[in-house]
Amino acid sequence: ALAKAKLLDERSKRVRPGLDDKCLTAWNAMMIKALADVSQVLDYPEYYERAKVAAEFILNNLVTPDGGLYRNYKNSKATIPGFLDDYAFMIEALIALYEVDFNEEWLAEAQSLTNYVLANFKDEENDMFFYTSSNGEELIARKHEVMDNVIPASNSVMAQNLQKLGLFYDDETYSDKASAMLKSVLPRIKAYGSAYSNWCIQLLNEVYGVHEIAIVGNDIQEAKDELNNYFIPNKIVLGGAKSELPLLQNKKSQETKIYVCVNKTCQLPVSNVAEALKFIN
Template identity: 40%
Template sequence: GKSSINGFLEDYAFSIEAFVHLYENTFDIEYLKLAQKLADYSIAHFYDKEKGYFYFNSDEDPALVIRKIEKSDNVIPASNSAICRALFELGTLMYNKEYLTISDQLLSNSENLMTEHLPYASNWSIQLLNRSHNFYEVAIVGKDADQMRNDLQKNYLPNSLFLGSTAENTELELLESKWMEDQTTVYVCLDQMCKAPTSDLSKAMEQLVKE
């Protein structure tokens, strides 16, 4: 059925992240489209450009005396750190500069929190690591892309996102012009710059673990 209440920022942030991870494990572009719709709604109805943070409740909710801005991570991540990471992951896969800019602004605005209250900034700190160290886009293209993805994901690769296609046509910029007939190929990319393509899983792993 249809929900009768509006979602909070954390609902949108965790849903975006979930759809991104579903895409990574299926290469079904429809999951990214759903994540994009939620991200656009979140920016339109929760984000305050002047403050550089997202409110916990949307501007479509009944007016409150104070709209809460949740910054500190606790038992679960703060809604702002969650949306920060979600926009980073979605923006990276879709090459969406708006998402990445907002994510970086959120992270920058939270530097004092990480410096002065680190126990309450665990999720922020993970995103800081993502931005201060190499973070890879792993593009896999070819009829065996699903199997090759599954094989690579047996390794612990927290500093990477997977995207790919088993067909020549694609809607993602990073996958354009990468199709090779009768061959499944891995492209390890950093900030949209890809290393030499390979069909060898061991060579792909070498590219991922080499700084």
């Protein structure tokens, strides 16, 4: 113990190594989505609450005056204009939060950030988005991040976001952009599929369609919890008694009703998850 104390005393005289304790928007957004998803799978609301706190922190502290995102937060200060992955993962996280609590403010924030991306990251000569914003630092060349790696490419995540928001808001501008991005990368998927794994998810959604599951009624939580017991990768889930979303219009009911729709065509409503799964399987 005496030797350790002497060593500690000598070590304390040295210059301490730097501490990388910055908070990155993109990495936090990935964690927010993970917590939101797992909160439903494991029925563990504490994960959702933590995701909600983190998302609110980003929206309150890392939004630029013109409605964009900062990338970095350290020492109570937000710096560096956000890159495409910051937007892509944050939009994805906001959509995930909506599918937990059906609070449409999350979708509104996701839509706002998506419109910002469309305005500031677009390439007039390419279907992909630039990695850097047009109003950021001027560079010799602006690149596109397309190939998926350990972390999915920002463009592949953005394409999935556009597809989902196109369904939520019945906005073909989003859907057409997502399809154009996938079409652009399709030849590379055929040549080197393992480098485009997240794009392949988008391809499967295009081929097999995305199930739009709308749950309405005064007490929908039980049905939603039961639905969470089933792995349905190609789906979006909507719900709530009062909603402005197109798919939920004219679908009000006091009793719990579940609608399963694909490509703007809905099956007759059913009253339980077991019946709804027949339309999916």
